[in-house]
Amino acid sequence: MISLGITSFTFLIFILVAAIVYYLTPGTFQWISLLSLSVIFYCLAAAPYTVIYILISTITAYFSTLYAEKHQGGRVTAVIISAVIINILIWFLFKGNAYWIQLSSFLHARIPSFPALEAVPLAASLGMGFYTCQIISYITDCCWQNAVPQRNFFKLLLFLMFFPLLTSGPICRYNELTVLYERHTFDIDSFERGTQRILWGFFKKLVLAERLAAVVNTVDKDPLKCTGLWLWIAFLSYPLELYSDFSGSIDIALGTAELFGIILPENFNNPFFSETSQELWQRWHMTLGNWARDYIMYPVLKSEKTIALSSAVKKRFGKRAGKLASLGVGMFMTWLVMGIWHGNYKYILGCVVFYFTLMFLYEAFSPALKKLNQRLGIREQSFSWKLFRRIRTYLLFCVFLVFFRADGVSPALKMLEGLAAALTPGNFNPWILVDGSLSMTGLSFTDLSVILLSLLLLLLAALMREKKVHARYWIAEQGIVFRWGAWLFLLFLVVIYGKYGPGYRAADFIYQGF
């Protein structure tokens, strides 16, 4: 099979050919060429037979929404719910199989007559976690009359199969992607911006994420040698690795779409500038967060049972308690679904036990904490306080990601235990930073310098974005020497310091697994 990972040489050739084909196609038929290109991409990047799951999802959505449009009553609800459940079941069968395999294994160990289930010997389709969210949102939007059902089956198929989205999202709403069916003429500005965005994505993934991965993987693979400060290095590096990996893939997806004149929603907004965990989740994987908010949290908050619960608590414990009760139920369901979406019990534990508890407690005690700050005379607008809050939020995220990184719940807990032990006098080994031990990661002094330079560039871009200035647009306003110099320098960094080529296989994007 041809390697068509989005950081491959073949992918670059593919998108170049795709763009030429697309713009040479007459406007009315452009969506057909986009669908054809997406099918070709799919067949080259994944097992072709798995496209059948996407077809099943499209069929369920297509017929259920058209049925709902023409009919009314309880039967419509049954059809819509059935369509959603079918899609969720397909997801559970292939992507969420860890849940039922582990559960059956657990039960089999205690009740031998209970069968130990095994994974279906078929591959999951590419981007299943992402397009399942999209199809659920489409069905729901049509049901809520937020979207007009698509009457052309193949146009609906394109909504699910648009190839830049298949690797790791972002998760798009149907109304955001109706632009797929519109006519697009070649626009050099759009093409330039798309290329720049792709280059930035390549930089994040191939230059930074792959080097940070070398550090983190060294620690994970050799726990006997990598003790003490090593654990902390991996602990603190992993969020940066995950961010540069995931946001890099999103940059490539968004840039690729922009080549075709299609603007996709952003998925990140400087998450590490967040002062609270709640803010972090509004800036990290935004399309999943927004999806969970709109299709889980709001419906739960608006449901009769939640309202009834809130009223009951309000009567007994007061207004704030009532509000907290409904918010708690909504947040719990949202974090539960977010955890489930990631496909393993450990994520549920990380999401529900860690983040839900943390954020609910923060919500509950925030008035008290505010008063405490006032009593302590903390200036909440000062840089130092904001910096403290950002570091605190980052560290909490690091703890959450221990569950993400570890192979299971108990390894994650062991990792956290190891981190605490690493700070004790016998285990603390700061000399590894200066005695050449870092070479264990396979990284040279140049590589470590490249990591620092890359982080600096990322920080500069992030600082600009905090001031509502996009680095790309800022560069575009500069003189020609600086402008061209900046892009050539970035190209140089990617081409020379990118981890790609023979003998080196860039790891798959971490979120490609979802």
Added chain:
Amino acid sequence: MKMKKTVSAFIFICLAAVMLLTLSHIFRDKKSWYYKSEFMNSQTGFDALFLGASRMHEAVDPIYLWKEYGITSYNLASAGESVQMTYYVLAEALEQCSPKVVFIDAAKISDEENSINSGYGFVHESIDFLPFNKNKLEAVSYAGKFFDGGIPAFLSMLYAYHGRYDDLKAEDFKNEVNYDKGAYIMTSVLKRDEPFIFTDEKKELKNGDGIKYYKKILSLCRQKNVLCVLTDIPVDASVYTEERQRYLNALISLTEENGGKSIAFNTLTGSIGLDYNYCFGDTGHLNFLGVEKVCDYLAAYMKNEAGVVDHRNDSGYSASWNEDVFKWDKQRIDTLNERKDAVEYIFAAAGNDTDLTLYVKNPKKLYNEYAMDFCLESCGIEPLTADEDILGGYDLKIEVRNKQDGQFLSEQYFEYNDRSGLFTAE
């Protein structure tokens, strides 16, 4: 406005392309160009070509063939080269010149199926220098099937070599070429065992890629009216096994059936005067003494079988070839310090144009090892005992001067290793 933008984008793309090409030149592994680019630049053409793997690469010295016999030739062989890659190199070579004879190394003609019979780096060394044309595209398409990275790994030098950022040296920023017409001649000495002849039997050849490509070579030579000579370079007894002989016998038959000829050097070793005590540089390759024996035989063979003539009095050749001989003599001296073993250094430095002086702390140690003993005797060097002032803490210092005017050319310091008995430089 749009036109201005388009022009601007075009200029930027050109700039980026120039940057990438420059980086590609800097980062690429230089071996292929170092040994073979002089072939592409030649204006006189060649009467004979030598192709194949390291045994051929290190067995034939075109400068020696020119100096002694006036034969114009080029050694296009390279380490680990499979016959499949030899075919593409030959196809390109025959488009560049019209030799009378080509010698194909038998070492890497394998009959294994689905095997390129070569390593990734070796394939690069074989074909990187080929210009971007049909031969190159066919070569990379074939090689790409066998290695991680596929076709881009052989088509784009940046794709293949960008990771060398920690290994770049001053030489990477220059375009140095080898003036020994593609050859690498060893100057070390290693005693080997002479092979015995076992059998006339032939192995039944499988129709693997190696055999298919060897047949293509024979066909190409017939088509271009070039004599193709299968050449089995001398090896020691450990390599020349009975199984190997049966295989070679089959290859020889195949060659003759397809209009080619063959030289089985391993059946001729006595008659060409090869001394297994001194004519090998390592376990599988000849040194300069062995090279001279092989070249003497090949010169006579080329004259008799292919009508190759002496061009030394031909002004169309002599000027440029003599200039190259001069350049090679200079390069030989300039690259002396790459030879880390004292014996290698002495043999590489010794010549009609140089004077060598050896300063040694303990002369007895020099004669402990047979290769050094032989080296000093054959070069007629009498070492001088020297003190710390001259040796500066080392055990041996070799100074090379021009024989005519006494001008200093090169020097190297060596340490004595008690365990190996060798003098080696850092």
